[in-house]
Amino acid sequence: MTEYIYEKDLFGMKYRIVTSPIHDKVITCLAECLDMNIQDLRKYLIENLDMSFLENIPARYNSWRIYDAKSDDIISSKLCMKLFSEYIPVLKDNEIKEIREKVDGMIKSGVTQDMAIKQGKEMIREKFSKWA
Amino acid sequence: MKKTVDVSLPIGPVHPCFKEPARIKCETAGERVLSAEVELGYVKKGIERIMVGRPWQEVMFLAERICGICSVIHNMVFIETVERISNIDVPQRAAYLRVIVNELDRIQSHLLANYSYCYTIEHETLAMYLINLRETALDQLELITGARITCAYIIPGGVRFDLKQEDSLKLSSAMDKIEEDLSRFTAIFEGGPMISLRSKDVGILTRDDAIVSHAVGPTARASGLNADQRTNHPTYQKLGFKPVVMNSCDNYARVMMRFKEVFQSIELIRKCIKELPEGVIRGGGVVGEGEFTWIGEAPRGELTYHVKTDKYGRVIEIGIQTPSIMNIEACAHHMLKGVDSAADVTSTFISSDPCIACNER
Numbered sequence: 001m002t003e004y005i006y007e008k009d010l011f012g013m014k015y016r017i018v019t020s021p022i023h024d025k026v027i028t029c030l031a032e033c034l035d036m037n038i039q040d041l042r043k044y045l046i047e048n049l050d051m052s053f054l055e056n057i058p059a060r061y062n063s064w065r066i067y068d069a070k071s072d073d074i075i076s077s078k079l080c081m082k083l084f085s086e087y088i089p090v091l092k093d094n095e096i097k098e099i100r101e102k103v104d105g106m107i108k109s110g111v112t113q114d115m116a117i118k119q120g121k122e123m124i125r126e127k128f129s130k131w132a
Numbered sequence: 133m134k135k136t137v138d139v140s141l142p143i144g145p146v147h148p149c150f151k152e153p154a155r156i157k158c159e160t161a162g163e164r165v166l167s168a169e170v171e172l173g174y175v176k177k178g179i180e181r182i183m184v185g186r187p188w189q190e191v192m193f194l195a196e197r198i199c200g201i202c203s204v205i206h207n208m209v210f211i212e213t214v215e216r217i218s219n220i221d222v223p224q225r226a227a228y229l230r231v232i233v234n235e236l237d238r239i240q241s242h243l244l245a246n247y248s249y250c251y252t253i254e255h256e257t258l259a260m261y262l263i264n265l266r267e268t269a270l271d272q273l274e275l276i277t278g279a280r281i282t283c284a285y286i287i288p289g290g291v292r293f294d295l296k297q298e299d300s301l302k303l304s305s306a307m308d309k310i311e312e313d314l315s316r317f318t319a320i321f322e323g324g325p326m327i328s329l330r331s332k333d334v335g336i337l338t339r340d341d342a343i344v345s346h347a348v349g350p351t352a353r354a355s356g357l358n359a360d361q362r363t364n365h366p367t368y369q370k371l372g373f374k375p376v377v378m379n380s381c382d383n384y385a386r387v388m389m390r391f392k393e394v395f396q397s398i399e400l401i402r403k404c405i406k407e408l409p410e411g412v413i414r415g416g417g418v419v420g421e422g423e424f425t426w427i428g429e430a431p432r433g434e435l436t437y438h439v440k441t442d443k444y445g446r447v448i449e450i451g452i453q454t455p456s457i458m459n460i461e462a463c464a465h466h467m468l469k470g471v472d473s474a475a476d477v478t479s480t481f482i483s484s485d486p487c488i489a490c491n492e493r
Contacts, residue, residue, distance in 0.1 A: 010171065010173070013172075013173035013176070016176070016178075020180060020451065021180060021438070021449060021450065021451035022436075022438065022451035022452075022453055025451075050169040050170060050171060050464070051170065051171050051172045051173060052169070052170040052171075052172065052457075052460050052461040052464050052465075052491075053461055053464075053465065055172075055457045055460075055461065055491060056345065056346070056457050056458055056460075056461035058453060059345075059346035059453065059457065059458045059461075060344070060345065060346055060461075062346060063343060063344055063345070063346040086344060087344055
């Protein structure tokens with residue numbers, strides 16, 4: 001998106017959105033899910049999403065939870081893959097697909113599922129930390 | 133990477149078609165919109181923060197000041213949350229009166245939304261007819277509650293004023309007038325060839341996109357989702373309420389959905405008047421300590437209040453999720469994408485009935 005000079009300082013307004021009571025609960029859940037620092041996650045979301053999207057994070061998270069409750073794919077669920085690629089699209093499809101392939105590869109090579117998921121979360125955190 | 137964008141088209145924050153300030157940034161190729169973003173924050177109130185630490189008697193008035201178009205439902209959902217925290221029962225007569233006032237509020241809100249849409253697509257005649265008819269609904273709100281916008285009608289354990297026999301007759305005749313006039317206006321909207329050109333197959337929100345973005349209210353129901361919180365409300369359940377659903381997913385469906393819901397609201401009000409139980413309108417009760425999340429159906433969709441109170445009835449934590457948050461986001465990232473002309477951007481945005489005041493709570 002084109003950035004206009006007078007829109008350079010939206011950070012403060014966006015920060016107020018992500019620290020509202022409902023957002024705080026949801027973003028804490030997301031940060032816990034990825035074992036990630038909440039401030040880093042907030043910063044990443046602020047830099048990648050517009051205001052209307054930031055406002056809608058709790059509702060989209062609830063939509064994902066409804067989808068996730070019906071899903072049988074444990075690895076996708078634990079890595080919140082659908083959440084970060086479709087419901088809160090902060091990662092590109094090819095990035096999340098690449099992570100999934102690496103996790104599947106680790107499991108095939110004999111790494112335990114828990115360890116592979118831990119590595120997968122690390123990869124997602126790395127993608128986020130490029131911005132943070 | 134080479135950009136395929138021709139023009140970055142900013143619309144707003146001040147625009148003749150917008151009731152409230154919002155800024156839509158569109159990336160276009162020719163006139164076709166490739167992507168859009170909505171930036172807000174021009175009228176942020178910080179009302180959730182203002183509410184914290186205040187007694188419920190003050191928060192009740194603040195709640196209905198979040199939005200001037202759907203103030204009754206903010207009052208109703210806040211009070212219903214407080215009632216659930218404190219196990220306060222509502223007399224049946226008061227519960228029915230709440231439905232009457234809530235549906236009157238829905239009628240005036242839907243008429244205003246459709247007025248805005250007609251005005252945006254330059255059908256000013258129909259727009260003026262609709263805004264004039266809205267006055268009839270507001271007059272009825274004033275008749276019952278004593279105020280047109282910030283009524284503060286609903287209180288824990290009941291409502292403030294009873295409906296007198298002569299007032300119920302006036303209300304019934306007003307419903308007849310709204311029904312008769314709106315039938316004519318709906319026919320104008322349905323039969324207008326220019327309206328069809330501007331509205332049909334424009335601003336598509338598919339069912340799947342509506343689910344992902346958690347679209348709510350008439351916006352979701354026009355995309356085939358059977359989502360209406362009134363089906364979970366005890367009084368509406370007694371009245372046998374069933375939501376209206378349409379499947380064409382475009383601007384036309386969203387406007388027609390609101391017309392149909394006005395007729396549905398008229399029927400609900402008539403049923404309430406007919407079946408209005410005798411008895412008191414205030415049951416009494418004391419607001420105590422607790423925490424609860426309650427969802428109501430505002431004219432625009434799901435309205436969620438999460439309230440935590442202390443033993444004196446003071447609000448110590450409150451989170452409000454208004455329906456416009458979901459609908460504006462669904463509009464920006466799904467409906468506006470692929471719109472063929474810049475003129476359709478404003479009409480599509482208005483068709484989702486965006487309430488910036490609710491969003492900037």
